[in-house]
Amino acid sequence: MQLLTDVSTHQNIVADDTILAQRLPDIEKRTGVEEMVVDANYTGEDSEKVCQEQGVTIIPTEVKGRKVSEENELSLTDFRFDGNSIVSCPEGRSPIEQIHKPERGRHIARFAKEQCGSCPRLENCPVRCRKRFYSLLFNDRQSLLAQRRQQLSKEDYRRKCRLRPAIEGTISQFKRRLHNGKLRIRGREKVRNSVILMAIGINFGRLWAYFLQNDPALTLFLTFAVLLLAFLAKSLAEKLTGPDFGVA
Numbered sequence: 001m002q003l004l005t006d007v008s009t010h011q012n013i014v015a016d017d018t019i020l021a022q023r024l025p026d027i028e029k030r031t032g033v034e035e036m037v038v039d040a041n042y043t044g045e046d047s048e049k050v051c052q053e054q055g056v057t058i059i060p061t062e063v064k065g066r067k068v069s070e071e072n073e074l075s076l077t078d079f080r081f082d083g084n085s086i087v088s089c090p091e092g093r094s095p096i097e098q099i100h101k102p103e104r105g106r107h108i109a110r111f112a113k114e115q116c117g118s119c120p121r122l123e124n125c126p127v128r129c130r131k132r133f134y135s136l137l138f139n140d141r142q143s144l145l146a147q148r149r150q151q152l153s154k155e156d157y158r159r160k161c162r163l164r165p166a167i168e169g170t171i172s173q174f175k176r177r178l179h180n181g182k183l184r185i186r187g188r189e190k191v192r193n194s195v196i197l198m199a200i201g202i203n204f205g206r207l208w209a210y211f212l213q214n215d216p217a218l219t220l221f222l223t224f225a226v227l228l229l230a231f232l233a234k235s236l237a238e239k240l241t242g243p244d245f246g247v248a
Contacts, residue, residue: 001210002166004199005031009192017044020051028054037164040064045141061161063149074125076138076146084143086136089127091119096133105140173202 006027010019020042027033033056040062051058080087086109088094093115099108116122116134127134138146151157174195183191211219 001206002170003203003206004170007192007196007199009188009195011188015044016041017047020047021049024050024054024056028056035059035160037061037160039164059157059160060148061164063145063152072121072124074121076126076136076142077149079136079146081143081147081150084140089125091121093119095136107138107140107143109136109138110134111136170202174198 006023008019008023016039020036020038021044024036024047035057036051037059038061040060041064043058043060043064048058074090078090080089084100084107085098086095086107089111093111095109096112097110099110101107110130111127111134113129113133116125116127116129119125127136152161183194185191185194208219208223211222
């Protein structure tokens with residue numbers, strides 16, 4: 001069963017990763033979340049920094065950035081990594097030297113010229129020919145994105161990513177309660193309150209469906225009891241506010 005645990009409304013000029021960076025500390029405090037499956041727009045240096053500080057693993061279903069345009073073109077994703085260090089190239093060749101410049105977050109991997117020079121995939125490789133070696137320059141962010149793209153091909157990672165499409169159904173539930181996806185009210189506070197009330201209604205509907213499936217008799221009894229109490233409360237309120245009611 002999936003329930004809504006956080007609702008936040010923003011103007012559509014606010015970036016998704018900014019929203020995540022703002023909301024995550026409160027979400028983690030209330031729910032103790034350890035992993036968060038998001039689309040690529042929620043990833044960014046700011047949001048990922050907050051995730052790291054809060055001890056939350058972010059699992060994007062896609063990766064932002066330029067994709068390989070040609071089928072045979074190699075990219076940093078094709079290299080094997082150990083942390084931010086390259087273990088081997090797509091052909092299994094290890095670098096002869098690696099240089100890390102932490103102050104700038106830069107990495108340089110150098111490969112033997114005789115190995116790269118005879119490689120059949122050299123024309124499609126991102127390495128650059130230097131006087132005594134071939135070199136590959138990348139930064140911490142590029143390393144992270146490359147390893148993230150590698151994760152996308154693994155079944156365990158894809159299994160987690162398959163959890164996210166459920167949120168699209170939730171968005172559809174919100175829209176069905178509106179008129180063509182538009183609210184009749186104006187003002188950020190009114191919109192926020194309206195959306196929160198809709199989220200509460202969606203959660204009640206999901207809870208009712210869950211209990212109805214697992215214990216139909218108890219669910220129907222509790223539903224009847226709640227409706228009866230609501231009817232009695234309404235009747236009592238009308239009686240207390242009637243014209244014949246007075247206070248001595």
